Amino acid sequence: MELDWDDLKIFLAVARGESLSAAGRVLKRDPATVGRRVSRLEEVVGAPLFARSPQGYGLTDAGARLMAHAEEAEQAVTRGTEELAGTTGGLSGQVRIGAPDGCANFLLPQVCARIAAEHPELELQIVALPRVINLSKREADLAIAVSPPATGRLTVQKITDYHLHLVAARDYLDQNPPIRTLDDLSGHSIVGYIPDMIFDKELDYLSEIGAEAVSLASNSVSVQLGFLREGAGLGIAHDFALPYAPNLEKVLPGDVSLTRSFYLVRHAGDARIERMTRVADMLMAGLKAEIARLEGLT
Structure with a gap:
C-alpha cells in the first residue's frame, strides 16, 4: 500500500x-x-x-x-x-511559539525580536493563551509551560525559575489601612485569577497567602496587572512584569515571595529538526537572560 x-x-x-x-x-x-x-x-x-x-x-x-x-x-x-x-547559517521558515499570556506579553516580544534580527528570514509567531497549549493539535511548534507535562511523546527542558510577590499601587496603599502582617490582608480588595479558570495548580497563588475571596478577577495576567496599576487592590504579580508598572510596590516581601519555573515543551521527534533545535536553544537562552534582566530592575 x-x-x-x-x-x-x-x-x-x-x-x-x-x-x-x-x-x-x-x-x-x-x-x-x-x-x-x-x-x-x-x-x-x-x-x-x-x-x-x-x-x-x-x-x-x-x-x-x-x-x-x-x-x-x-x-x-x-x-x-x-x-x-542548508540551515547552518541563517534560519528561515515559520516557528509558532505558544505561551501563557504573562510570558507572551512581558518576555517573548523582546526575545523573539532579537532572534528575528539575527535571522530575518525566520517567521516567529507568538500564541498567547490563558491555558495549556495543545501541541498534539499543533497549536504551536514550541510551548512554554509553568509545569512539565506528565504525558505524551514530548521533550521537556527547564528554562529557568522566576519570582512573584504581593504588590499594590502606591495610591492604594496610601488610602487604605496599613498592611504589616498577613492577617492585615483581611478586608482589603484582592485581585487574582478567576478561580474556576486556573488552568495549572502552579497559578493558584492566592491560596498560599490565605486569600479566600477575589474582588476583581481575570484569566489574563495582563488584565490583573491593569487592575493593580489602577489601584484596585492587592495581588500577586511577576517580578519580570513590575518594570512595566512602576507605580506598584511589593507588599510584605519577607512573607510573600513565590518561586515558579518555565519549561520549554516540544514534540520528541522535533528535536531532530535542526531549525527547531536552534530556535529552542535561542529561545531558552533569551528567556533566561530577559527574566534575569527584568527581575534585576525590581
Whole structure:
C-alpha cells in the first residue's frame, strides 16, 4: 500500500483541527475537497480513519495508528527540506511559539525580536493563551509551560525559575489601612485569577497567602496587572512584569515571595529538526537572560 504525502498532510490537518473547515483554513483548500481526499485515503488504507459526529472528526483506532506514522513522515520531510536548504547559517521558515499570556506579553516580544534580527528570514509567531497549549493539535511548534507535562511523546527542558510577590499601587496603599502582617490582608480588595479558570495548580497563588475571596478577577495576567496599576487592590504579580508598572510596590516581601519555573515543551521527534533545535536553544537562552534582566530592575 502506497500513501501519497499530500493525502497525509490533509489527514494531519483534519486530525489536528478535528473538522474539515479547520483543516481547510490551514491548508487553504475548500472543505469539500478536503473531505473527498480524506475519503480517498480511507479507501486506500481500507479502514475508517475518523469517527464523524456533530462535534467534529475524532480519530478511530486506525486513524490513531496512522497519526504516529504520518507525524514521523512529516518530520522526515521537514528535516530533508532543511538539509537541502542548508540551515547552518541563517534560519528561515515559520516557528509558532505558544505561551501563557504573562510570558507572551512581558518576555517573548523582546526575545523573539532579537532572534528575528539575527535571522530575518525566520517567521516567529507568538500564541498567547490563558491555558495549556495543545501541541498534539499543533497549536504551536514550541510551548512554554509553568509545569512539565506528565504525558505524551514530548521533550521537556527547564528554562529557568522566576519570582512573584504581593504588590499594590502606591495610591492604594496610601488610602487604605496599613498592611504589616498577613492577617492585615483581611478586608482589603484582592485581585487574582478567576478561580474556576486556573488552568495549572502552579497559578493558584492566592491560596498560599490565605486569600479566600477575589474582588476583581481575570484569566489574563495582563488584565490583573491593569487592575493593580489602577489601584484596585492587592495581588500577586511577576517580578519580570513590575518594570512595566512602576507605580506598584511589593507588599510584605519577607512573607510573600513565590518561586515558579518555565519549561520549554516540544514534540520528541522535533528535536531532530535542526531549525527547531536552534530556535529552542535561542529561545531558552533569551528567556533566561530577559527574566534575569527584568527581575534585576525590581
